[in-house]
Amino acid sequence: MSGLDTLIEGVLLGGVYALFALGLSLIFGIMRLVNLAHGDLILLAAYLVLSATTALGVSLVASTLLVVVVMFVLGFLLQRLVLERVIGDDILPPLLVTFGLSIVIQNGLLLTYGADSRRIQAGAFESMSIAIAPGVSVGLAPLLALLTAIVAVALMQLIFYQTSLGRAFRATADNPQIAQLMGIDERSVYAIAVGLSLAVSVVAAITFGIRANFDPSIGPARLLYAFEAVIIGGMGSLWGTLAGGIVLGLAQAIGARINPEWQILAGHLAFLAVLMVRPRGLFPSGRP
């Protein structure tokens, strides 16, 4: 049954990677901005949740809601105060500013929380598991992470295609100038997009922070997984991103099965292989 276990583990891991990727592809889809601090912002969210549960003593659900609000506001301000000034035809300034931000957050976390590994405590929930078939049981937390990812993608899809905010997102993504002529405030749309991206990252942070230890140095690796999920799945497709996350999770799980040292490498190689065979990803789509 170990083969099946590996596959299940990979798929569940993929849910977490898809959640990492959602925020990244949201900003890229709308603003053509690649946020190099994305992984570190996920980690910041994880630490904020950790602080809220331990220092404030509120429940995990309450602290999640609190941190979602905090991160949304942070994202909104980040766009309005910093990113807005550097976004333009030249791709260099926004990349460098977000790269600088990555260094600042990473070292800020190191100064505040130290280099020790931490984990978000979710009580008995962490170790619960359910049997999905005779002899095969999966952890409840990883399963919920995958379900959360599916719900998050569905919600995002709903926002994009069924709401006026989503229409504003798509219009601005297609042509910011004409969207503005139609009465869309481009600046607010961008700021809301970054805020939403960081809010989604909180969900990613929790699903990840419950199942694995984290420390301040691992942010960039989260960015790379998110990026790989987006590219493997195919740019501009939300369901593709979910699939990309699962492919990445499977590659890592299979790699780890062969040799524990190969887990991460297997993921990178799968990404490079997809890039070689299908440069537009497995499930490309024309629109975000």
Add this chain to the structure above:
Amino acid sequence: MTVDSMPIAANGEIELPVAPVWQVRVGTPLSRAAAIAGVAIVTVLLLLPAIASRNLIQDLIFVFTMLALAQLWNVLSGWGGLVSVGQQAFVGLGAYALFATVSLVGIDPMLATPLAGLFAAAIAAVIGPLLFRLEGPYFAIGSWVAAEALRLICAQFKSLGGGTGMSLSPSDLSHMIGLKSVQALFGLRPAAGRDVLIYWIALLLTVVVTVGIYTFVRSQMGLALAASRDNAPAARSVGVRTDRIRYWLWIAVAFATGMVGAVIYQQKARISPDAAFSVTDWTAYVIFIVVIGGVRTIEGPIVGVLLLWALMSNLGKYGSLYLLLLGAFAIVVMLLMPNGLWGTVAHRWNLQLFPTRRRLLRSDPTTSERNSAIDR
């Protein structure tokens, strides 16, 4: 102008009106002075080991190698528009190639250095076409993924220390070409003599890289590269082979970056995958140097590296806080002075020591030296 209005000289010959002559110029009187000063400074630096302390020599090895990396990143990402966050890949590959050839094959470190560059270039030639499928900002993260993959692959080689790394034994380094003569010349012990030798190689490499990039950027190829960055379809329409020029730039930069990596690790004599492929050490610092100094200038990285050296000597002991401040400083510079410190100074006082921009000069033959310049 009608025929009537043409001035006709007394002897009946038609005197054509003298048209103003337009010339494209890059150099300025100041740039010629700067070139002379540059030669003088390099000469002084060449002779410095005769009087300098070993600490200063080691510091300057750091300055030279970081400057070379910064110039290389600047030409790739600034002028070429190939924004890479994965240049640590080539530092690491060069370093590992050096360790492999020196400790496993027993080649002299001096000869191993260009081999290390070739190895980095060969890997770049293979992964380049893959990464070039990613546009603009996605290329940046793609290059980072490639660097991570290469780091993990290097960690698989048990004969090179696996994940924990290895050291070069002193005996491997004691036969370096020229080491005996340097020791005799300055009366130094082997370790100090080796530092002097590496110092000269680092200086040579930096000067060659800087002068090479300067020449390249001023050449027609450099103009073609800038055109590829600014508007690739338009560049192609006038006959610039944008893909080819970027591909060769990528390989050439990897070659030189690999050699710099080999030089850095000759001096360190101890390697590990995490250190050799460190994104902080070989890419973040390099980006700070270029951004703070001034992107797309030759002077910018020089200013930037001196600033980094000063900051590092004074604040380096604070570790994380130092990095945090450096990151914040880079963001502020990017927001308030997008052209960096040097770029701002150069613009303010119209100073260009190593000019790379082409200016259209109108030299009116009647008023010979009154030039009106149009910056391009």
